[in-house]
Amino acid sequence: MFIDARELDQGQHIEADICIIGAGAAGITIAREYIGSSTKVVLLESGGLDIDQKTQSLYEGENIGMPSFKLVRNRLRFFGGTTNHWAGHCRPLDPIDFEKRNWLPHSGWPITRSDLDPFYHRAQPIVGLGPYEYENLEFWQSQINQPDLPVNENRLKTVVYNQSPPTRFGKQYRQELKDASNIDVYLYANVLDILSNESATQVTGLKVACIDGPEFSLSARTFVLATGGMENARLLLLSNSVAKNGLGNDNDLVGRYFMDHLLLRPGADISFSDPRLNLHLYDAVHEVAGGRMFAILASPEVLLRKEKLNNFRMHLIKARPKTTDADGRIFSQLDAVPGAEEHILDDLPERKKNHDFISLHLVLEPSPDPDSRITLSEKTDLFGQQKINVNWQIKDKDLSNANRAMELAAIEFGRMGLGRAYGEIFKDSSHWPRTMEAGKHHCGTTRMTDNPQTGVADRNCKVNNISNLYVTGSSLFPTIGYANPTLTIVALALRLSDHLKGLPA
């Protein structure tokens, strides 16, 4: 059932078995897991069924680090959350992403890829994807008959990516939540405070309000915080009436380790030696076998271990204006392109029209850093709640990783005799190119670890030292690999719901 919280009585009290705060991909996934059960679930959503600017303004904050991104526009605060505008790119994290890598400080999940594999499988249809065949390129190639690049697999590898329609969770799952008799979805319900007992070891209830009233309260046996990579931390920090540093923040870790994917769009352009080069496997989405896929180039594990690099991927993008007029087809004869001498020099406009170049878009895993953090600002929102400051500190190592990743791609296209790379990053390796931006995948601020001294949540997503408060979403990620986070967010939510179902009533 959907309830407009603005129609509740002032001071009304609501009771539930489980209360989920936030109706994005994670919150909706957990709620759906309880459909048809005897568990009474309340799902609280700050917004309505569509975007409204007042609610959206609650996301305002200040970005005091780099690079610049828009806190209000990157996230959506209505039913379905940021899945209301996500791109739909999906892939599980790699096994190495879960490892403690000795070259990457603060890396290491408390769980492995194997632990998460069953949940990735379950997440696949929820996100609207086809066969779970990420490690089987041949499966897709046998059906679409497109060649992959003959890359040296010590440098790069071709990797399968899946494309969600993209599934808008708010629209896709609205009706079944509406029909579920044991689930109440409260719209326009903003949690202002997570209330706890005197020792801050148990959550006793929530203080909730609508922008123009009323204010009401909620109690439950179990609480799940699912408000996204920034707001999870903010709400814990704001809940400081008992624990002065905020809930779960005994070790001053809530909000730390904030990170996002580092993007270079483009990192480089490749001018083809042969304009007939077939990159269809990479530059188009293929609808086949009940799913949608495309291929990318990514870093092989052997390379990461050998060169102590962070994980990365590259998209091969054809349909965009070239960043330079310089034509790199100097070496067509030397690349043994048949008839190369016949089509040189004066056909640049024609070539640009035909897109016989590609842009390589780099997505790089950032280095986790405790000094990258979300803190509370002195500025306040419509409720008088403190807004956030986001201070993302990018490490020098990240820039050298980006340089090396692009260089590897340039080397491989040259080695294959397919083209030569041009990029701003090759002119000056000491500065980020102007094309650098953030991936809008906010992660790490309530990281999960097995040691309360280094993380906010444990391997079961329970906030340390609080018996009945769980957190889910990308804020749990200790490291983030190169893959888009949504599939992992849903997998973690499924894992958490299984855990909660196994708890004694």
Add this chain to the structure above:
Amino acid sequence: MKQKTMLKSRRAFLKTGIFITGAVAIGTGLNYAIRPDTQSIASILTHYLDYPDLAIQLGSSLIENEPGLAQLTIEQMTELALQDVGLQKDQLTYYSLLTNIDNYRKAIHKDFDVENIVLVDGWVISRTEGHLCALLYLYENANGRPA
């Protein structure tokens, strides 16, 4: 006429001339007797490059930025470019030059394979390609056609 078009026409003429000279040399059995001079070698090698304007620019930048290349004469640069494929100037004939492109292809492939690359003006090219670009720059200068 635009400079690019002039370059194209001149290079097309040169390419035809070199081809005829080579064909005559091969056809008359003189291929082992005729030894090309530095200018001819440089001309033939630089015709492996398809887009002279950018190649000259890259060659100029390389010479400017790489201390090892800055002082080289066209003769020395030619020898360096030949060394990239294991050739020596005094052993060359027109025939061996005209049939040499495969060796450059292999050398460039190997360069990339072992990461023997240079970064110049935002481009990533092989060391051998860099030498050819530098040679083209010197060749154009030597013939009164500064880039």
